[in-house]
Structures are given as structure tokens and as C-alpha cells.
Amino acid sequence: MCLTGVDYFSTLGYQPAIAALAAGAVAPIATIVLVLVTLFGALPVYRRVARESPHGTGSIAMLAKLLPRWRGKLVVLVLLGFAGTDFIITMTLSTADATAHLIENPFAPAALDGQQVLVTLLLLAALGAVFLRGFREAIRLATVLVAVFLALNLVVLVVAIGQLMTHPMFVGDWWRTLTTQHGDPLLVIAMALLVFPKLALGLSGFETGVAVMPQIRGEASDTEGRPDGRIRGARRLLTTSALIMSGFLITSSVTTVALIPAREFEEGGSANGRALAYLAHAYLGEGFGTLYDVVTIAILWFAGASAMAGLLNIVPRYLPHYGMAPAWTRATRPLVLVFTLTAAVITLIFRADVNAQGGAYATGVLVLITSAAFAVTLVARRRRERAATIGFGAITAIFLYTTVANIVERPDGMKIALCFIVGIVGVSFVSRVARSTELRATSVRFDDAAVAFVDACPPGAVRLIAHTPDDVSARRYREKLAHARTAHGLPDDRVLFIEIEVDDSSDFENELLVRGVERHGFHVLTAQASSVSNALAAIALYLSREVRCTPHVYFRWTEGHPLHNLIRYLFLGDGEIAPMTREVIREAEGDVTERPWVHAA
Numbered sequence: 001m002c003l004t005g006v007d008y009f010s011t012l013g014y015q016p017a018i019a020a021l022a023a024g025a026v027a028p029i030a031t032i033v034l035v036l037v038t039l040f041g042a043l044p045v046y047r048r049v050a051r052e053s054p055h056g057t058g059s060i061a062m063l064a065k066l067l068p069r070w071r072g073k074l075v076v077l078v079l080l081g082f083a084g085t086d087f088i089i090t091m092t093l094s095t096a097d098a099t100a101h102l103i104e105n106p107f108a109p110a111a112l113d114g115q116q117v118l119v120t121l122l123l124l125a126a127l128g129a130v131f132l133r134g135f136r137e138a139i140r141l142a143t144v145l146v147a148v149f150l151a152l153n154l155v156v157l158v159v160a161i162g163q164l165m166t167h168p169m170f171v172g173d174w175w176r177t178l179t180t181q182h183g184d185p186l187l188v189i190a191m192a193l194l195v196f197p198k199l200a201l202g203l204s205g206f207e208t209g210v211a212v213m214p215q216i217r218g219e220a221s222d223t224e225g226r227p228d229g230r231i232r233g234a235r236r237l238l239t240t241s242a243l244i245m246s247g248f249l250i251t252s253s254v255t256t257v258a259l260i261p262a263r264e265f266e267e268g269g270s271a272n273g274r275a276l277a278y279l280a281h282a283y284l285g286e287g288f289g290t291l292y293d294v295v296t297i298a299i300l301w302f303a304g305a306s307a308m309a310g311l312l313n314i315v316p317r318y319l320p321h322y323g324m325a326p327a328w329t330r331a332t333r334p335l336v337l338v339f340t341l342t343a344a345v346i347t348l349i350f351r352a353d354v355n356a357q358g359g360a361y362a363t364g365v366l367v368l369i370t371s372a373a374f375a376v377t378l379v380a381r382r383r384r385e386r387a388a389t390i391g392f393g394a395i396t397a398i399f400l401y402t403t404v405a406n407i408v409e410r411p412d413g414m415k416i417a418l419c420f421i422v423g424i425v426g427v428s429f430v431s432r433v434a435r436s437t438e439l440r441a442t443s444v445r446f447d448d449a450a451v452a453f454v455d456a457c458p459p460g461a462v463r464l465i466a467h468t469p470d471d472v473s474a475r476r477y478r479e480k481l482a483h484a485r486t487a488h489g490l491p492d493d494r495v496l497f498i499e500i501e502v503d504d505s506s507d508f509e510n511e512l513l514v515r516g517v518e519r520h521g522f523h524v525l526t527a528q529a530s531s532v533s534n535a536l537a538a539i540a541l542y543l544s545r546e547v548r549c550t551p552h553v554y555f556r557w558t559e560g561h562p563l564h565n566l567i568r569y570l571f572l573g574d575g576e577i578a579p580m581t582r583e584v585i586r587e588a589e590g591d592v593t594e595r596p597w598v599h600a601a
Contacts, residue, residue: 001237002146003212003306007090008205008241009146009248010303012153013296014097015202016252017275018358021265022198024257025178029192031253034199035246037402041395042369043242046206048376048392050234054227056213057317059372066378070506070571076318077428079371081421083207083314085413086364088420090204090307091343093361095123096352098300100273101293106286120352121344127304128340131312132333142306145299152292153248156280160255163283174258197406200362202249207368209238211310252276273354311339319428346416359410363417366406370399432508436570437580439588440531441512441538444546449516453496453523454547462496462543464525464553466536466577469499474520481522484554487601497524498539498553500532505573512538531573537584540596544589551596553581 019027049059060079064072099119103112112119164171178188216237219229256275264271264278271278277296281289312335350356373396380388407414446454454462465484467477477497484490507530517524529535540551555578558565568575578600589595 001241002143003215004205004209004237004241005146005150006142006299006302007208007306008245009150010094010296010299011201011204012149012248012252012276013101013300014093014273014354015199015249016256017265017271017273018201018355019199019253020257020260020262020275021272021355022358023192023195024262025174026188026191026195027199027257028250028253029178029188030195030199031202031249033192033196034202035249037196037398038203038242038246041373041398042203042206043238045369045373045376045392045395046210046238047235048379048388049210049372050213050238051231052376052379053210054213054231054234056211058207058210059368059375060314060318062375062379063371066375066382068506069504073506074425077425078421079368080314080318081424082364082367082371082417084311084364084420084424085360085417086204086207086368087307087311087314088339088343088346089357089361089364089416091124091127091304091339092120092346092350092352093354093357094300094303094307095127095343096120096347096350096357097273097354098123098297099352100354101277101296101300104270104274104277105290105293106281107290116352117347120347123301124304124340124343124347127301127308128336130305131308131336142302145295145302149295149299150244150248152280152295153252153276155288156276156284156292157248157251157255159283160259160279161251164255164258170258194405197362197366197402197409198358200366200402200406201358202245203369204361204365205241205245206238207372208306208310209241210234211313212237255279267353267355308336308339311335319424319431356412359406360413360416362406362410363403363413366399366403367417370396370403373399433570435508437584437587438534439538439541439584440509440534441529442509444512444514444538444542446514447516449518450514450525451516453516453525454543454549456494456523457496457549458492458494460549462547462549462551463490463494464496464498464536464540464551466553466555467497467499467524469501469526472519477520477522483556487556488554488599490554495554497522498536499524499526500535501526501528502530502532502573503528505530505571514539529573531569533569533577533580534584536577536581537588537596540581541585541588544594544596553596553598555581555598555600557600 016027019031023030049062053059053062060076060083063079064076066072067075096116099116102108102119103116213230213234216230216233218227218233222229252275256271256279259282260271260275260278263269265275266272274296277289277292280292284292312332315335346357350360373392377389377392377396380392457463465480467480480497481493481495484495510528510530512527512529512535514525514527517526525539527535527539536553540553543549543551557578558576562576565575569577569580578598582598582600585595585598
């Protein structure tokens with residue numbers, strides 16, 4: 001829970017101030033709406049996500065399964081753009097708020113005044129340096145930070161509530177302001193609903209909550225397919241976190257709005273981005289306030305570490321596997337440099353302003369939660385769970401409204417997300433083209449029948465006739481063999497047919513299982529893959545390297561325009577089969593004398 005909490009609970013460092021600045025006197029009512037949406041919207045959704053995706057892959061993986069092939073891949077790329085927005089802005093926003101707590105501390109050197117951007121960049125560089133040296137999830141450190149941070153916040157809020165009880169005029173002034181500005185109770189509720197999207201930062205942490213599921217021990221009876229103990233533990237984790245955060249959100253919103261003058265929340269004010277720290281200094285002294293600042297700076301900085309760890313987990317999991325990122329993105333250090341540089345650029349664009357980054361952060365968080373709600377709605381609908389479909393559908397509609405309202409109100413978040421999406425899609429397309437001639441097979445296995453077919457071939461050579469499996473009639477095999485005799489001058493009829501069935505051309509890497517099948521007296525090797533040419537090349541190289549024979553693969557030239565066939569190869573897995581098979585072999589085997597033979601006529 002604390003590993004999740006460095007992201008989720010750390011938003012208490014800036015959430016009350018952002019809420020007060022955005023909603024004014026309505027902030028406590030809007031926060032209650034936020035809590036209701038958390039407990040009755042986000043929490044049920046992610047409890048279902050934990051059940052459906054118990055291995056930490058989350059809602060993105062759920063949608064990838066529900067929407068297969070290229071459609072699913074495009075959805076994943078778009079969601080990765082929003083996830084990148086969420087995690088990168090988590091780094092920049094939390095680090096900027098850590099800087100605000102540092103600079104506003106009365107014991108901070110005067111030289112730091114006005115150096116918000118520089119200090120934030122230095123903290124981001126330090127974060128990147130930690131990961132460059134090698135970072136492991138410091139669960140014990142997260143536990144200490146979260147425990148101390150929540151304890152200090154509890155002390156601050158107890159003291160603040162005591163001030164409200166002994167000086168009820170503070171509550172009276174807030175209530176008078178609220179009723180004066182919005183006399184009609186229905187108008188107050190309407191205003192709370194309208195400003196609620198601005199408070200969506202308080203929903204962060206649920207995606208991280210399901211991402212840490214592999215860390216949950218579970219029970220001895222758990223299996224890989226049914227880790228019931230782990231699922232129960234994850235659901236307890238999500239529920240406990242949501243309840244704790246809901247209590248802190250409501251009490252912090254009421255106390256900060258009632259006790260802090262409104263002008264202090266504005267830019268340049270002492271409570272801007274640090275409302276609870278303001279109360280700590282005001283009511284518990286500079287010593288306690290400084291301790292609060294130190295712990296807040298540490299947890300906000302570590303929230304950036306959690307976000308970096310999330311990025312390092314999610315990007316290598318999807319993009320290289322899809323062939324949509326260079327192979328070096330599997331390595332940690334190059335990615336750390338890319339993410340750190342991106343965070344620095346975002347910091348410069350927003351001038352390390354916490355409030356200015358709230359829109360972008362909320363956009364990333366809300367889109368991910370909306371996609372999770374949509375995913376569980378689809379799952380419930382496919383399983384004909386009528387009540388669950390209606391309930392999750394309603395939750396999806398609420399989050400969709402919140403997301404759209406947030407984008408309309410603060411379009412800067414969508415602009416940042418679109419930059420990430422365009423960047424990811426662009427890099428993915430270029431990478432897919434650049435890596436199109438790689439050997440995509442993670443491994444090649446022959447079943448017993450396929451091994452027997454190969455062993456029955458003449459010593460030293462295996463002759464393979466490439467055949468499209470859309471027509472498996474006896475006449476078609478005879479015609480293919482007759483063409484090979486005429487075009488290639490086969491020395492005898494002791495040949496094997498080889499067929500590759502394209503199951504999902506949007507996939508990139510897969511294991512090749514080659515099966516031996518006898519059809520109409522002909523021996524046929526069959527396999528399923530995402531690309532015909534790459535699979536044929538992998539099988540031929542396997543025969544050459546592992547079986548130690550000389551494969552000869554015979555093709556007919558593909559009909560149609562070469563450019564059209566090349567596009568089909570890139571996106572549908574077939575097209576220019578003969579030349580692309582030869583090119584894949586050429587790139588994979590540098591020794592000309594060791595390459596399998598490719599014949600086309």
C-alpha cells in the first residue's frame with residue numbers, strides 16, 4: 001500500500017491548495033463529490049481490474065485483449081500516450097511542489113528565491129542519476145516515508161480541527177462566504193459538480209495500485225492462472241488506500257479553506273501549492289513546519305521515482321514487443337535519459353508551476369481511469385452480467401464527462417497528451433518499418449511429425465515449396481509441385497510443402513511451433529506467425545543452424561505492384577514474400593556460405 005501511496009498519498013502535498021484555488025469556498029463540497037466518485041466509481045472499477053488482470057498489466061492490457069489486432073495496438077499506443085502524460089507530469093508536478101516546499105521554508109537560503117525552475121531541474125537530474133546507477137523498488141523506504149507523512153498530516157489536521165472547534169468563527173466565515181456567493185443549495189451542488197473535474201488529481205494512484213500486484217504474496221493455493229489470494233490482497237489494498245485518502249481529502253479541504261485566507265492560495269501566496277504546510281507552520285511552529293516540509297519534499301521526490309519506475313515498467317512491456325520501439329528501449333539507462341530529458345522540457349514549458357500542470361496531470365489520470373471503466377464494462381457485457389454492465393456503464397459515463405470537462409476547461413493537458421501520442425505513434429511507425437526485416441521468432445520448435453518429415457529428406461538438403469494455405473486441395477498441391485519442377489528443375493519429388501498462416505499481423509514477436517501434417521499424400525510443415533516472410537526465414541535458418549542441413553526454399557513471384565505488396569508486407573504480413581524472406585535471411589546471417597537458398601521463379 002505504501003509503494004502505491006508514494007504516488008497516491010503524496011498528492012496531499014498540493015491537492016488541497018489546488019482545490020481551494022480552483023473552487024474557492026465550494027472546494028469542500030466539490031471534494032465530497034470527489035470522494036463519492038472515488039469510493040463508488042474508481043474503487044469498484046479497479047477492484048474489477050484487479051480480478052481481470054492479476055499480473056500487474058492493468059487496464060491497458062485488458063483493452064489490448066478486448067480489441068485485438070491493429071485496432072487494439074492503436075488503442076494501446078494512444079493510452080500509452082496518456083499514461084506517459086500521467087507519469088511524466090507526476091514527476092514534474094510533484095518535483096515542482098517539492099521545490100515549492102523547499103523555497104517557502106523560512107530556513108531556506110534567500111538565494112533560492114525565484115529559482116523554482118532551476119531547483120526543480122536539479123531535483124529531476126538527481127532522480128535520473130539514481131536510476132542511471134540502478135534502481136530497485138525501495139519498499140521499506142516507501143513504507144517509512146508514507147507512514148511518517150500520513151502521521152504528520154494527521155497531527156496537522158487534528159490541530160486544525162481543534163482550531164475550528166475553539167474558533168467557530170472560521171467555519172462561520174466560510175459558510176457565510178459560500179452562501180453569499182451561491183445562495184441556492186442546488187446552485188452550490190451544481191457548482192461542485194462543475195468544478196469537480198479540476199480536483200481529479202485526488203484520483204491518482206489507482207493504476208499504480210494494480211501495477212504493484214506482482215509484489216503481493218497471495219496464498220499458498222494461488223496458481224498462475226487463478227491467484228485468488230493475490231487478488232483479494234490487491235482489493236484490500238485498493239479499498240484501504242481509498243478510505244484513508246478520502247478521510248484526508250475531506251478534512252484537509254475543510255480546514256485549509258476555513259483557516260487560510262483566500263489570497264494566500266493565489267500565485268505568490270504562502271499557501272500556493274502547499275496548503276497543509278502553511279497550517280503546519282502557522283499552528284505548530286517553524287520547527288514542526290520544517291520537519292513537515294522535509295518529509296513532504298522527500299515523498300514528493302519519491303513520487304517522481306515511482307512514476308519513473310512505472311514508465312520503465314510499461315514502455316518495455318509493450319512497444320518493443322510490438323516492434324514499435326528500437327531494441328535499445330528494453331534497456332533501462334537509455335530510457336532514463338529520454339524520460340529525464342522529457343521531464344526537463346515539460347518543467348521549462350510550465351515554468352515549474354504546480355497549478356499550471358494540474359490540467360495535464362488530471363487529463364492523464366482521467367483518461368486512464370475512463371479506459372479502465374470502459375474495459376470492465378466490456379468484460380461485464382461479454383459475460384452477460386446485466387447489472388454490472390449497467391453500473392460500470394454509468395461509471396464510465398461519469399468519468400467520460402469528467403474527462404471532457406477537464407479537457408475543455410484546461411486544454412493544455414490534452415495538448416501535452418497529444419504530443420506524447422503523436423510522438424509514440426510516429427516513433428512506433430518508424431520503428432516498425434526499420435525492424436520489419438528482423439527475425440521475429442523468439443524460438444522455433446518442431447513437433448515429432450515435423451522432425452520425422454525432415455529426417456526423411458535426402459541427406460544434406462531439405463527442399464521446401466512455399467504454399468499459401470488458402471487452398472489445401474489435392475489439385476492445388478499437384479499444380480504447385482508441377483510448377484516447381486518446371487521453374488526450378490527439382491532433382492526429385494522428395495520435397496516438403498511449407499505453409500505459414502498469418503494469425504495477427506499486428507503482433508511482432510512470437511514463438512514458432514512447426515507442425516507436420518500429411519495432406520493428400522504430401523508432407524506439409526505448418527506454422528502460425530505474424531509475418532510469412534519472417535517465419536519462413538526463421539524456419540530455414542533453424543534448419544541450417546540446428547539440424548545442420550542446407551535448406552532450399554522455392555517461391556513463385558507475387559503478382560501485383562511491388563509497392564503495394566511491400567505495404568501488405570508491413571501491415572498484413574504477406575505481400576512481397578520471396579524477396580523479403582531473402583532479405584531477412586541476409587540480415588540475420590552474415591556468412592554468405594551459411595545462408596539457406598532462396599529460389600524465385
